[in-house]
Amino acid sequence: MFRFKQFTIHQNRTAMKVCTDSCVLGAYADLGLAGRLLDIGTGTGLLTLMAAQRNPTARIDAVETDEEAVLQAIENVTNSPYSERVRVIKGRIQTFSAEPYTRIVSNPPFYTNHLRSPNQAVNRALHNDELPFEELIASVVRLLNPDGQFWVLLPPFEMNRLSIVAEQAGLRPFRQLNLRHHALKPVFRTIVGFVFDAPANPETDELAIFEADGKTYTESFHHLLQPFYLNF
Structure with a gap:
């Protein structure tokens, strides 16, 4: 269980647990003007609930294929202050249909040729067999408003x-x-x-989680996560 200031994430049913980089995505992505937001591969519902906290009027759909993760996300959403604005949906994004969204966010699986775990839920969460990048992008293009934004977290x-x-x-x-x-x-x-009409040179930011000692959080990280972390 991971407690945030305004909601709690139970994660005993899911393969992927709360991690720092996902929290950075939820805090950094430009979600403030989202009228309708889609979370692809919601897992525990972490990004969905962070988005709901940041945007008090957004209507959010959270799509997930894994049955246990869906049940976990429903539990976390139901026990949050945002349950009336969030819908958790079991299904594949490749066949999911809805009106266009102003924001789409995803922390997708990305391993392609790595060794497999005996735990199939872990494989689904980490390996992109069920959601190759081509199918993810095709889904985003189909579901994103022409002036909307798609935010994603991956290794370089x-x-x-x-x-x-x-x-x-x-x-x-x-x-x-x-x-x-x-x-x-x-x-x-x-x-x-990502957007459909972007300048040639994207704006680039850098963020270090810790100071050089590897223990003390940087001021920038502290400021970014302050609305969410209990100890900040």
Whole structure:
């Protein structure tokens, strides 16, 4: 169980637990003007609930294929202050149909050729067999409002692969965050916002989670997560 200031994430049923990089995505992505928001692969419902806290008027759909994760997300949403504005849906995004969204957010599976776990739920959460980047982008293009934004979190190599697929489909990056454990460590996650009509050079931000000691949170990280973390 992971307690935030305004909601609690139970995670005993799901393969993927609350992680820092997902929290950064939920806090950093431009979700403030979302009238309708879609969370692809919601898992525990973390990004959905962070979005609901940040935007008090958004209507949010959270789509997930794994039965246990769906039940977990429903539990977390039901026990939150935002249950009337959130709908958790079991299904594949490839066949999901709805009116266009002003914002789409996703922390998708990205492994392709790595060793498999004996736990099939872990495989679904980590490996993109069931949601290849081509199918993810095709779904986003189909479901995103023409002036909407798609926000996604991936490791740098996989983000480069997805960006190529996205550009071929007409989506281009307009803002990027490079996330490091601390300033001397390499980038381990990248958050990118995509739109249909983007400038040639996207705005790029850098964020280190810790100071050089590897223990003290940086002021920037503290400021970004302050609305959510209990200890900030």
